[in-house]
Amino acid sequence: MPARERSFKVEAIVLRHSDWGEADRLLSLYTQSMGKVRAIAKGVRKLQSRKAGHLEPFTRVNLLLARGRDMFIITQAETLDAHQPLRENLERLGYAAYIVELLDQFTFEEGENINLYRLLAESLGRLDTFPDPALVVRYYEVRILDLLGFRPQLFRCVSCQAEVKPEDQYLSAEMGGVLCPRCGAIIPGAQPISMTALKYLRHFQRSSFQEAGRVRLSPGINKEMEMLVENYLTYHLERGLKSPAVIRRLRNTFQGETSSKD
Amino acid sequence: MILPEPIQNLINALSRLPGIGPKTASRLTFFILHAPDEVAENLAKALHDIKRETTYCPICFNITSSGREQCEICANTERDEAYLCVVEEPLDVLALERTGGFQGRYHVLHGVLSPIEGVGPDNLRIKELLARVRQGLIKEVILATNPSMEGDATAMYLRQQLEPLGVQVTRLARGLPVGGDLEYADPNTLLRALMGRQDMGD
Numbered sequence: 001m002p003a004r005e006r007s008f009k010v011e012a013i014v015l016r017h018s019d020w021g022e023a024d025r026l027l028s029l030y031t032q033s034m035g036k037v038r039a040i041a042k043g044v045r046k047l048q049s050r051k052a053g054h055l056e057p058f059t060r061v062n063l064l065l066a067r068g069r070d071m072f073i074i075t076q077a078e079t080l081d082a083h084q085p086l087r088e089n090l091e092r093l094g095y096a097a098y099i100v101e102l103l104d105q106f107t108f109e110e111g112e113n114i115n116l117y118r119l120l121a122e123s124l125g126r127l128d129t130f131p132d133p134a135l136v137v138r139y140y141e142v143r144i145l146d147l148l149g150f151r152p153q154l155f156r157c158v159s160c161q162a163e164v165k166p167e168d169q170y171l172s173a174e175m176g177g178v179l180c181p182r183c184g185a186i187i188p189g190a191q192p193i194s195m196t197a198l199k200y201l202r203h204f205q206r207s208s209f210q211e212a213g214r215v216r217l218s219p220g221i222n223k224e225m226e227m228l229v230e231n232y233l234t235y236h237l238e239r240g241l242k243s244p245a246v247i248r249r250l251r252n253t254f255q256g257e258t259s260s261k262d
Numbered sequence: 263m264i265l266p267e268p269i270q271n272l273i274n275a276l277s278r279l280p281g282i283g284p285k286t287a288s289r290l291t292f293f294i295l296h297a298p299d300e301v302a303e304n305l306a307k308a309l310h311d312i313k314r315e316t317t318y319c320p321i322c323f324n325i326t327s328s329g330r331e332q333c334e335i336c337a338n339t340e341r342d343e344a345y346l347c348v349v350e351e352p353l354d355v356l357a358l359e360r361t362g363g364f365q366g367r368y369h370v371l372h373g374v375l376s377p378i379e380g381v382g383p384d385n386l387r388i389k390e391l392l393a394r395v396r397q398g399l400i401k402e403v404i405l406a407t408n409p410s411m412e413g414d415a416t417a418m419y420l421r422q423q424l425e426p427l428g429v430q431v432t433r434l435a436r437g438l439p440v441g442g443d444l445e446y447a448d449p450n451t452l453l454r455a456l457m458g459r460q461d462m463g464d
Contacts, residue, residue, distance in 0.1 A: 016378055021281060047439045053448025057378070057411045082450050087411065090418045097377035104378075242380030249382045250419070 007066040007075060010034060013120055014059050015104050019045065027055060027074070028104060029063075030120060035112045036104070039065060039072035051077045058083050058096050058124055081121075085128040092133050094247040099123055099140050101243045102233065106148050116147050122209070130213065134222050139212050141229045142204040150236050153177030154202045159187060169193050171228055173235035191231065197224045269295065321394070323370040323387045325352045335367060342366045344401040348391065348420065350374050350408060358406065366404070369394065374412040375419055383419060391420070395427050402430040409436045 012031040020026040023045040030036050044052040054061050054077035064076035086092045103120055107113075119140065126136040145151055156163055157180035158172065170184025171177070171193040178198065184190040200221065204212050217225075226244075234240055265273070269291055277287035294302050319326045319333035326333035335341060335355075345366025349355055355368050371386045395403060403424055407413035417433055424431045437455035438447060447455070 048441060050443070050446035053451045056450075079448050079450070082448070084450065084453075087414055088418070090415060090422070093411070093415050093418075094377050101378045243377035246375070246377040246380060246382040249384065250377075253383065253419075253423075 007064055010063050010065055011080065012037075012061055012063055013100075013117070013124070014055055014057050014061065015100050016057055017041075017055070025055070026071075030103060030107070030117060031063075031112070032114065032117045033112055035116075036107045036109050037065075037072055038109070039063075039074050040068065041074045041077075054079045056082075058086060058100065060121060060124070081125065083124055083128050086124070090250060091247075092127050094243065094250055095133050095137050096124060096127050098241070098243040098247060099127075099137060101241055102141070102144060105237050105239070105241065106144065113147065116144070119143050119147060126209070132217065134226075135213065135215060135217050138200070138217065138222065138225050138229070139204050139209055141233065142201060145232075145236075146205065150176070151205070152201075152232065154198065154205060157183055159183035164198070166195055168195050169198055171198075171232070173232045191228060193228055194221070194224060196221050197228065200225065201229075322368045323372060323390065324355050324368060340365075343399045345404065346394070346400045346402070347404045347406050349406045350413065350416075354406065366402075371407070371416070374407060374410075375416045376412045377415075386416075388420070388423070392423060392427070395424060395429055400429055402432060405431065405433045409434070 010031045010033055012029040015028040015030055015036075017025045017027050020040060023043050025041045025044050027039050027041055028036065029039055041051055041055050043049050044055055046052075051074065055074070059079055060081040060083075062078045062080055063074055065072040066075050067073075083096070086096050099120065103116065107116070123136055123140045127133050130136050152171070153176060154164070156178075157169075158175045158177040159179055160183050162180050164178055164180065167181065169181060169192075170179040170187070170190035172179050172184070172187060172190040174189050175187070178193070179187060179190050184192070200215060200217070203215065230241070230244055272291045272294070273284070273287045276282055276290050277284050282290075294305065315328050316325055317328040317330075318324070319330075319336055321332050321336045324333050324335065330337070342365050345364075346369055347358065347364060347366055348369045348371060349358070350371055350373065352370055355370060358364050358368075369387070369391050371388065371391070373381055373386050375381055375383065375386070394400065403420075405417040405420055407416045421431050421433075435454075435458050436451060437458055438444070438451065444452070
């Protein structure tokens with residue numbers, strides 16, 4: 001990238017926005033060619049703004065960025081994918097917020113990672129239409145851990161190195177993988193994991209989404225994987241995530257509603 | 263240079279405001295120092311009153327002067343109780359009032375759903391809204407949250423909560439701004455504008 005050029009084009013996904021100054025917004029972007037950057041979008045809170053509609057969170061956009069004093073300034077924006085179906089479904093929207101939060105929390109403004117960009121773009125696309133959005137998220141979690149260098153060891157016991165047998169095991173975030181029943185019982189912080197949940201995690205780790213997408217997750221297994229992976233993620237992030245609590249709260253409302261109608 | 267304590271205190275207090283750095287804060291401080299006494303006194307009184315003399319209306323949660331049982335809009339019997347307009351912030355009430363085109367009542371949520379910021383339904387005045395609607399006087403709830411991702415999410419949530427209560431739920435239309443230019447409209451807005459097109463015969 002020529003460092004002297006005043007403005008340049010990038011493809012990016014809008015991660016989040018916050019109000020800035022009188023009518024501007026500060027955006028966090030994940031770009032295809034530069035990784036995560038922050039950029040100011042001037043005047044987008046005005047109704048007459050020509051850029052505002054192109055810069056909502058989760059949108060994939062073509063941008064023209066200019067180098068400001070300490071941040072980039074967005075001079076032009078054009079939508080590539082607005083993820084419209086996602087915006088019309090609260091559950092999918094919540095999941096999108098979660099996968100974006102995960103990427104935002106795990107990355108710094110440290111340069112490009114094209115695979116991460118592709119994973120995010122593809123996962124948001126899948127959240128638009130794939131019948132089971134939870135499966136999209138579970139697959140994304142496993143892949144992002146891989147891409148960021150936190151891939152859990154799921155084939156050997158991380159303590160005694162014994163090959164994992166087809167039975168219920170333990171998972172330890174601290175030790176970065178699966179523990180056999182004997183080691184897991186004595187190591188603090190290890191959480192039990194069912195054979196089925198482990199089987200899916202291993203499957204996701206090795207497969208493309210085309211293959212992984214054929215899986216049917218039962219609600220029970222989905223919940224188990226969700227809790228285990230969230231625990232694993234927060235351990236490595238060293239802080240909590242905000243969206244899972246809100247997603248659970250929204251889910252409870254609607255489940256409570258449907259069950260009270262029955 | 264060490265400044266006298268009262269000056270330093272004001273600088274510190276001002277620089278806590280959004281958008282004001284230490285330089286601006288000192289400039290403002292010295293302006294007030296050199297200005298006639300009444301400038302400082304008026305400012306002091308205004309600052310003092312803003313917390314003491316205002317409160318939230320217990321019905322619509324708009325800001326009102328303290329001591330009132332309800333805000334001016336809720337107390338006004340001329341206004342139609344059947345129409346309730348739900349907005350994010352008190353400033354949105356002001357914007358809608360300026361149009362002069364709405365004669366119903368309001369409900370201020372004080373925020374929007376935002377999973378990524380950790381804002382869920384319990385952080386907003388949603389329970390109070392549902393309780394208001396359950397009283398049965400309201401016929402139509404107009405969701406006037408911003409046309410942004412968060413505003414839309416909030417509207418979706420509210421619709422799901424409100425529809426079982428047997429009330430009509432509507433959303434502000436979206437389309438092209440006055441003085442806008444089709445060429446620059448984003449696909450989302452343009453699509454909505456097309457879907458919501460209106461007969462010119464009216």
